[in-house]
Amino acid sequence: MRSSSGVSIIHPRVRESAEACQAEFVSAAPFPHVVIDDFLAPDFAAALLENFPAFERGNSVGDDGKPGGKSTLAKIRQLGPAWQQLDNAIQSPEFLEAISKLTGIDDLIYDPWYLGGGTHENRNGMSLDPHVDFNYHPSERWHRRLNLIVYLNPEWDAQWGGCLELFRDPHADARPARSVAPAFNRCVIFETSERSWHAFSRIELPPEHANLTRRSVALYFYTKERPAAETAPRHTTYYVNRQLPMHLDEGHTLTRSDVAEIKQLIEQRDGHIHMLYAENTALRQAQDAGLTGHLLYLAKRAFVRFRK
Structure with missing residues (x-):
């Protein structure tokens, strides 16, 4: 059964500041997004972390068909009551309306199959190149509109990498326009479009924290319609290799x-x-x-x- 109040998982302070969040979302550079700390109710965020699946339980096979350092799990209802509550909440009209108020995008649709979403876990040494996501749901005629990511890392330093990176144009820019550390219960919501270039920096953990992993839950939302000016032919995820660091210029001595x-x-x-x-x-x-x-x-x- 669905939760009677899908917004109960969201911290009350977030709901109270919806208007300010929407203003930040709409005006943000390099494309619409908003970063919200303490997004989930504290006890609920702690319950998700406590029942986060072991790396081995998820799918760690990469695009090359070989096991790698990233593990994902889409069937989150298998993870216990807290995750079942999350699934119940995010499909509720109350939750979808709350996200619409945070972003200004109406008539959002929840993806019951979590295609590409669910729990994400990355080990030391992993990174993700700049990319724009697939723009239509793989099996439905829905436009992909929003990525909502909640990080579940109670111990993390931005110097360790794993930071979400938002790019203006990765074909030309070596540095992201914005970098966001994956701190615990921090939520990033961004519009998915033909210019929503995002990545995450290489995870480089110090020896005493080498066993930590970067954990998050990724939720994707869709709409049946999209403004014609923002609509493009159906495509898969499109990656761009990173540019050389800016300091590697003529006269620089390589370290x-x-x-x-x-x-x-x-x-x-x-x-x-x-x-x-x-x-x-x-x-x-x-x-x-x-x-x-x-x-x-x-x-x-x-x-x-x-x-x-």
Whole structure:
């Protein structure tokens, strides 16, 4: 059964400041967003953390088909009463209306399948390149409109990395326009669009905290309609490799740290290229398979032989 009051999980102070939050959201650079500390009711946030799933329980297989340092779990109702309460709350009309008041985006739709969302956990050394998200729900004709992320890290220093980064244009900018540390019960809500470039910086934990992980819950919201000026053809998540750090300029003497960072950037770029080649190969194999593939083969053969 749904909670009788979906807004009960939100800290009362947040609801009271909805008008100010919306003003901040609409005017924020480099694209609409708002950062809200102590977003959830304190006891509720603590309950989510206490019942956060073990890394091994989630899906840690990366885009390359191999186990990696990121684990996600979409079936959050399996995690106990607190997570069931979260799921009940965020689909309620009261909660959706509260988020609309915080952002100015009306008629929001909850995703019952948590596609791409749910719990996220990242280990030491992980990072995420700048990207814009897929713009339509994978199985519905819904426009993706909002990402709502709540961080669940009671012990975290911004110097350890893992900070959410918001970019104006990652094709040109080496530095984000804004960086947000993933502090406990901090919520970031941002509009998903063709310019909502975001990432998170590489996690570099000190030896005494090497076993910590970056934990969060990611919730995505949709609408059936979107202003025509903001609408684009359907696409998947689009990544951009990071630029070289600004200090790596003519005359600079490379340090050991610089060399390590350059190697990491090259490895990430090579990995991205390898993934694109693998996707291209898979598409060609699918294209060649079955009756459709055979007919396409015959059509290509005929074209080559008779084009003269």
